[in-house]
Amino acid sequence: MSSPNAHIVEVxxxxxxxxxxxxxGTDAKVAYIEALAAAGLTRIEAVSFVHPRLVPQMADAEQVxxxxxxxxxxxxxxxxxxARGLDRALHAGxxxxxxxxVATETFSLRNQGMTIAEALDSFGxxxxxxxxxxxxxxxxxxxxxxxxxxxxxxxxxVAEMVRRCADSGADEIALADTIGAGVPADVRRxxxxxxxxxxxxxxxxxxxxxxxxxxxxxxxxxxxATALDASxxxxxxxPFAPAATGNIATEDLCYxxxxxxxxxxxxxxxxMSAAAYIGERLGAPLPALLGRAGDFPPATTxxxxxxxxxxx
Amino acid sequence: MSSPNAHIVEVxxxxxxxxxxxxxGTDAKVAYIEALAAAGLTRIEAVSFVHPRLVPQMADAEQVxxxxxxxxxxxxxxxxxxARGLDRALHAGxxxxxxxxVATETFSLRNQGMTIAEALDSFGxxxxxxxxxxxxxxxxxxxxxxxxxxxxxxxxxVAEMVRRCADSGADEIALADTIGAGVPADVRRxxxxxxxxxxxxxxxxxxxxxxxxxxxxxxxxxxxATALDASxxxxxxxPFAPAATGNIATEDLCYxxxxxxxxxxxxxxxxMSAAAYIGERLGAPLPALLGRAGDFPPATTxxxxxxxxxxx
Numbered sequence: 001m002s003s004p005n006a007h008i009v010e011v012x013x014x015x016x017x018x019x020x021x022x023x024x025g026t027d028a029k030v031a032y033i034e035a036l037a038a039a040g041l042t043r044i045e046a047v048s049f050v051h052p053r054l055v056p057q058m059a060d061a062e063q064v065x066x067x068x069x070x071x072x073x074x075x076x077x078x079x080x081x082x083a084r085g086l087d088r089a090l091h092a093g094x095x096x097x098x099x100x101x102v103a104t105e106t107f108s109l110r111n112q113g114m115t116i117a118e119a120l121d122s123f124g125x126x127x128x129x130x131x132x133x134x135x136x137x138x139x140x141x142x143x144x145x146x147x148x149x150x151x152x153x154x155x156x157x158v159a160e161m162v163r164r165c166a167d168s169g170a171d172e173i174a175l176a177d178t179i180g181a182g183v184p185a186d187v188r189r190x191x192x193x194x195x196x197x198x199x200x201x202x203x204x205x206x207x208x209x210x211x212x213x214x215x216x217x218x219x220x221x222x223x224x225a226t227a228l229d230a231s232x233x234x235x236x237x238x239p240f241a242p243a244a245t246g247n248i249a250t251e252d253l254c255y256x257x258x259x260x261x262x263x264x265x266x267x268x269x270x271x272m273s274a275a276a277y278i279g280e281r282l283g284a285p286l287p288a289l290l291g292r293a294g295d296f297p298p299a300t301t302x303x304x305x306x307x308x309x310x311x312x
Numbered sequence: 313m314s315s316p317n318a319h320i321v322e323v324x325x326x327x328x329x330x331x332x333x334x335x336x337g338t339d340a341k342v343a344y345i346e347a348l349a350a351a352g353l354t355r356i357e358a359v360s361f362v363h364p365r366l367v368p369q370m371a372d373a374e375q376v377x378x379x380x381x382x383x384x385x386x387x388x389x390x391x392x393x394x395a396r397g398l399d400r401a402l403h404a405g406x407x408x409x410x411x412x413x414v415a416t417e418t419f420s421l422r423n424q425g426m427t428i429a430e431a432l433d434s435f436g437x438x439x440x441x442x443x444x445x446x447x448x449x450x451x452x453x454x455x456x457x458x459x460x461x462x463x464x465x466x467x468x469x470v471a472e473m474v475r476r477c478a479d480s481g482a483d484e485i486a487l488a489d490t491i492g493a494g495v496p497a498d499v500r501r502x503x504x505x506x507x508x509x510x511x512x513x514x515x516x517x518x519x520x521x522x523x524x525x526x527x528x529x530x531x532x533x534x535x536x537a538t539a540l541d542a543s544x545x546x547x548x549x550x551p552f553a554p555a556a557t558g559n560i561a562t563e564d565l566c567y568x569x570x571x572x573x574x575x576x577x578x579x580x581x582x583x584m585s586a587a588a589y590i591g592e593r594l595g596a597p598l599p600a601l602l603g604r605a606g607d608f609p610p611a612t613t614x615x616x617x618x619x620x621x622x623x624x
Contacts, residue, residue, distance in 0.1 A: 182571075212567075245604075256522070310327075311419065
């Protein structure tokens with residue numbers, strides 16, 4: 001690995017909570033975000049501005065943004081899908097917007113009510129207004145590694161969408177494995193295709209739906225990604241497979257990155273506390289594993305003896 | 313990836329069940345092994361021959377071996393730690409033995425009642441007798457990626473133990489991340505150190521305790537490993553962290569390998585059936601994720617619509 005470097009975009013408050021069925025109150029959301037920021041996370045996707053009927057968990061986005069801690073070096077992202085969302089994001093005072101488009105016609109129509117062409121036009125209009133207002137703009141291409149409706153997605157097609165977003169003024173490109181289908185070979189292939197059309201910073205959003213999310217994240221860093229999405233505790237499921245795992249967990253990712261020589265600046269103990277906080281409120285075991293296994297090497301030698309049981 | 317190739321060693325019946333607290337009857341063990349073999353797995357670590365007081369789950373090892381299906385191209389491995397275990401393995405008619413040594417003095421003494429030097433001497437004696445009886449011999453070095461008692465384990469130390477095992481007649485070297493501490497960078501570093509002392513086939517045994525197991529497995533294949541241990545359903549925990557995950561799951565590993573261009577010859581549907589069978593008997597959700605998420609691309613388009621919820 002040649003001088004890898006990457007930072008975390010914490011998406012637990014947005015993509016994590018969005019996919020949890022237990023509704024969390026504004027107080028607890030703000031406390032979760034405060035705990036994540038205290039752990040050293042500096043980019044937090046705190047809310048999405050979408051219709052509250054479709055995503056009830058995000059109905060209090062404005063109230064959350066009004067109460068989160070603000071300080072230099074701490075940037076809040078609001079996810080939006082259209083111009084109405086941008087109006088709300090600007091009013092709520094986010095630092096960045098993450099604008100999603102989706103890589104297949106079927107998914108785009110079903111999820112956003114727009115064809116891909118319409119979504120790309122919409123992105124251009126939204127990005128222009130957001131930049132004019134001084135916000136950083138990320139273009140996220142959803143289902144870049146595979147679509148639940150159409151199956152395989154050609155990297156060249158994703159790259160063409162990325163080119164359009166780059167031309168429209170994106171500051172950062174995010175490639176999302178929305179259904180957790182990809183493997184490291186896909187990450188390398190897609191990165192290669194996208195690198196042919198833009199030199200913009202690359203961010204990746206991996207789900208661990210099929211247990212490939214962490215391998216993909218490490219592969220992305222090795223191929224030059226500058227940012228990785230993850231959720232504290234690994235909260236959030238998959239809307240297309242109700243029993244499945246969603247986002248990769250921030251603490252497990254930070255563990256793997258630290259051991260790979262990448263310093264994310266995150267305090268793992270504080271992060272695990274933040275995860276435990278929201279886990280208690282969701283009332284279900286967290287998908288994150290570090291909280292169950294503990295850090296390694298351990299601060300103290302507390303391992304139990306298991307005499308005679310073959311290791312390995 | 314340059315022409316990767318690797319096969320699976322199915323360890324669910326041994327390392328998986330060994331670390332489960334629910335005792336499984338002989339009938340169900342044999343049925344689980346039959347289902348795994350029917351799914352196309354050709355090397356199965358079916359039992360261990362250790363003292364039944366220490367590992368009650370393996371008390372019926374002889375009865376299991378007497379009833380498993382036998383055919384050309386299907387090889388059964390028995391795990392042993394000493395000469396008494398070899399006697400039992402020879403009597404039970406296994407095709408291979410997997411002999412464990414452990415990389416640190418503390419773990420070796422606590423787990424096997426031997427110093428490392430004594431364990432290496434014991435390995436030499438056992439390997440000689442096993443080979444003379446026509447069995448293939450694997451030397452597994454436990455805790456190669458970290459020790460629950462001593463912390464970090466230097467790759468050069470593991471390589472020196474590997475050299476001793478190779479000199480004593482091992483046919484295959486297995487490196488075990490017993491506590492799931494490693495990352496791909498560790499896999500590459502350790503492989504490099506071991507490759508300086510032997511050209512023997514390399515097998516890896518990864519636990520997913522901290523969510524790095526699948527990344528490690530893919531990295532191992534990329535660095536030339538010829539075999540990977542995994543358990544059907546991902547059954548088996550970690551004796552040093554009671555709530556933690558153990559072995560990587562065979563179905564999730566096969567999914568990742570297939571998508572990476574490595575054909576393992578395993579039928580994923582049959583494998584998921586085998587995993588579901590043992591999962592029902594253990595009465596707990598399986599750590600494997602493929603069974604919850606389904607294969608990709610799906611055989612049919614059955615995805616639910618999630619209108620308006622931002623993907624990613």
